[in-house]
Amino acid sequence: MQEAVPSSLIITGSSMIPVLMPGDEVFLQREGKPEINDLVCFKNPQDHTLVVHRVAWLGKQFFISRGDQQLVPDTAMPYHAILGRVTKIVPGNKIPPFESAEYHKWISFLRWIFLKIKLMILFFKLIEGIVFRQNGQDQQNLISP
Numbered sequence: 001m002q003e004a005v006p007s008s009l010i011i012t013g014s015s016m017i018p019v020l021m022p023g024d025e026v027f028l029q030r031e032g033k034p035e036i037n038d039l040v041c042f043k044n045p046q047d048h049t050l051v052v053h054r055v056a057w058l059g060k061q062f063f064i065s066r067g068d069q070q071l072v073p074d075t076a077m078p079y080h081a082i083l084g085r086v087t088k089i090v091p092g093n094k095i096p097p098f099e100s101a102e103y104h105k106w107i108s109f110l111r112w113i114f115l116k117i118k119l120m121i122l123f124f125k126l127i128e129g130i131v132f133r134q135n136g137q138d139q140q141n142l143i144s145p
Contacts, residue, residue, distance in 0.1 A: 006083075009041065009050060010092065014103065015067030016052060023092035026052060028084030034058070039086035040065060042077055052086060 011024045019039070020026065026039070034040050038055045042065070053065035056073050063082070066073040 006050075009052065011052065013067075015069050016054070017069055019054075019068055020052060020089065021091070025090040025092050026086045027088040027090075029087045030084045032085065033079070034063065034082060034085050041083045041086065042081045043083065045077075045081070050083070 006028065008025055008027045011020045011026060012022055014022060016039075026041070028041050034055045036055050036058060039052055040055055040063075041050055041052045043049070044051050051065075051074075053067050053074060055063055056066045057064040059076070062076040062078055064073050064076050
């Protein structure tokens with residue numbers, strides 16, 4: 001029995017911003033071979049979620065896609081994994097980006113980075129103060145008879 005393929009999907013992730021925003025609806029066409037830069041929908045083999053990414057490379061038996069916001073491409077997938085090509089995008093904004101879990105994950109990460117930077121600055125200011133105090137005392141010892 002073949003699995004049913006949806007004719008449209010609501011985007012929930014942020015890997016394709018600004019082309020696809022969370023809440024946008026995409027319509028899929030099942031016929032035809034994709035071309036480079038086409039948006040395709042496929043099932044992630046690890047967690048079985050549906051993914052919409054841009055085709056980056058086409059081989060004889062496999063294709064490679066990548067989200068526009070991702071630096072690293074997806075792993076090579078066989079053509080039969082493609083559920084359809086995106087033929088239409090309807091802006092939705094049903095899920096504001098600032099309410100998505102991925103947004104909160106990035107904000108938490110950035111807060112952690114900024115905290116580490118602040119701590120490093122404080123540490124270097126402390127070290128700088130100690131070094132200048134020691135250098136000042138050494139210079140005074142050289143001047144004093």
